[in-house]
Amino acid sequence: MTKETVLIVEDEEDILNLLQFNFESAGFDVHTSGDGRDGLALARRLRPDIVLLDLMLPGMDGFDVCKALKRDAETAQIPVVMLTARGEEVDRIVGLELGADDYVVKPFSFRELLLRVRAVLRRSTGQPAERATMERDGLSIDLEAHKVFIQGQEVGLTATEFKLLSELLRTSPRVRTRDQLLTSVWGYEFEGYARTVDTHVRRLRQKLGDHAALIETVRGVGYRFKE
Amino acid sequence: MTKETVLIVEDEEDILNLLQFNFESAGFDVHTSGDGRDGLALARRLRPDIVLLDLMLPGMDGFDVCKALKRDAETAQIPVVMLTARGEEVDRIVGLELGADDYVVKPFSFRELLLRVRAVLRRSTGQPAERATMERDGLSIDLEAHKVFIQGQEVGLTATEFKLLSELLRTSPRVRTRDQLLTSVWGYEFEGYARTVDTHVRRLRQKLGDHAALIETVRGVGYRFKE
DNA sequence: CGGGCTGTGACAAATGCGTGACATTTCTCA
DNA sequence: TGAGAAATGTCACGCATTTGTCACAGCCCG
Numbered sequence: 001m002t003k004e005t006v007l008i009v010e011d012e013e014d015i016l017n018l019l020q021f022n023f024e025s026a027g028f029d030v031h032t033s034g035d036g037r038d039g040l041a042l043a044r045r046l047r048p049d050i051v052l053l054d055l056m057l058p059g060m061d062g063f064d065v066c067k068a069l070k071r072d073a074e075t076a077q078i079p080v081v082m083l084t085a086r087g088e089e090v091d092r093i094v095g096l097e098l099g100a101d102d103y104v105v106k107p108f109s110f111r112e113l114l115l116r117v118r119a120v121l122r123r124s125t126g127q128p129a130e131r132a133t134m135e136r137d138g139l140s141i142d143l144e145a146h147k148v149f150i151q152g153q154e155v156g157l158t159a160t161e162f163k164l165l166s167e168l169l170r171t172s173p174r175v176r177t178r179d180q181l182l183t184s185v186w187g188y189e190f191e192g193y194a195r196t197v198d199t200h201v202r203r204l205r206q207k208l209g210d211h212a213a214l215i216e217t218v219r220g221v222g223y224r225f226k227e
Numbered sequence: 228m229t230k231e232t233v234l235i236v237e238d239e240e241d242i243l244n245l246l247q248f249n250f251e252s253a254g255f256d257v258h259t260s261g262d263g264r265d266g267l268a269l270a271r272r273l274r275p276d277i278v279l280l281d282l283m284l285p286g287m288d289g290f291d292v293c294k295a296l297k298r299d300a301e302t303a304q305i306p307v308v309m310l311t312a313r314g315e316e317v318d319r320i321v322g323l324e325l326g327a328d329d330y331v332v333k334p335f336s337f338r339e340l341l342l343r344v345r346a347v348l349r350r351s352t353g354q355p356a357e358r359a360t361m362e363r364d365g366l367s368i369d370l371e372a373h374k375v376f377i378q379g380q381e382v383g384l385t386a387t388e389f390k391l392l393s394e395l396l397r398t399s400p401r402v403r404t405r406d407q408l409l410t411s412v413w414g415y416e417f418e419g420y421a422r423t424v425d426t427h428v429r430r431l432r433q434k435l436g437d438h439a440a441l442i443e444t445v446r447g448v449g450y451r452f453k454e
Numbered sequence: 455c456g457g458g459c460t461g462t463g464a465c466a467a468a469t470g471c472g473t474g475a476c477a478t479t480t481c482t483c484a
Numbered sequence: 485t486g487a488g489a490a491a492t493g494t495c496a497c498g499c500a501t502t503t504g505t506c507a508c509a510g511c512c513c514g
Contacts, residue, residue: 115415144401146445159447
């Protein structure tokens, strides 16, 4: 999965820096501009996945930048989130007239902005709408419902067991070392005993019953899900 | 297929022009009015396929226009989509008091409006009497009337409980994390305690009585509505 | 046969969830 | 408008489950 690109057009340096830092932390590829005209040019050249646009800008205000983006068929589908200063009349302007996809009123929490940006991106990229499930040898796992079935019979797994199984199944039939599993299932921060994995594999096998052998031990290396 | 007719009643010229332009681009036959009383008369004469109605209007406000349309058997079946300012009266607008078929909160993107209009048209041309309802295991929920029934017996839910239940039902049988529920039920701005969700789930379960088990707890993950 | 690995049982600590209680906000109706 | 009721969001507590660790047993392979 490749990073998503966000273009931030905002003239207040403090805010710009803050946004840049936070979006980078959140895993975005960030480009910035402090000027309307420049921002518009940048948007046309970069074709970012989303544009954050301040309303008050030198050069050309956010209002016009947005209209310009939406008028041009090449950039019309790039979602725009407006950063506005005032609450009231802005309600009217943003969105409809401008064609912006969402807006946030200053002062806003970064958390809220991020949630909105993600929602807009999810909408614009269109959902796969496909139910994420995996199946092998009578064992099926429904990632969205968080359920596991053996021969159609539901098996109750704990959260950790579920993640471990999904991970092994996802990467099947590659071998995963204990350390790799610790990182992908438990997270980077986890600093524990590597053999904790063994315990969970054991519990998983117990619950899998007849199908316990689906999780294979690779001596001296780690575990893998049977091909 | 002949063009569908839309009547837009809105007093702000900028917005009206924009809507007119966009709906025409989208292939509609557009009529407009900037006044409530006039709009009502136009609706009676034209019998459009759908009416977009601003809430605040000179002459006669959108509330009354809508009520008048719905009271008259001749026009009662014409679907109405309300354009509202940000507010909480929304619950009353749809279904119950006004009989509007949907609403959009300003500011909205044209894209969103168009989606809703199309959805409403699809509904109204298919089964005029059809309502947006969902049903499972003796629990049925009427989204338009904002009512929930268990074995035909109405259950009184609060606004939050209703939204929570709809959300879980809508996404059933996917698991929703507390955070996801917070954003979809409480909104982006909500920055509270994630376990507030628990409390509402509890209250919901209480009211669901025998059917409490329909809302399943997925330990370590969140909640889901039973499949 | 022996040294490293892995499986196993037991257990204490940590975690997650349901619950009751309560303060605050919002709604309702006189 | 104001009093009372309802709804909402937070919190602390207690219980059951889950989780991580360890010691030891058993096994595989050289």
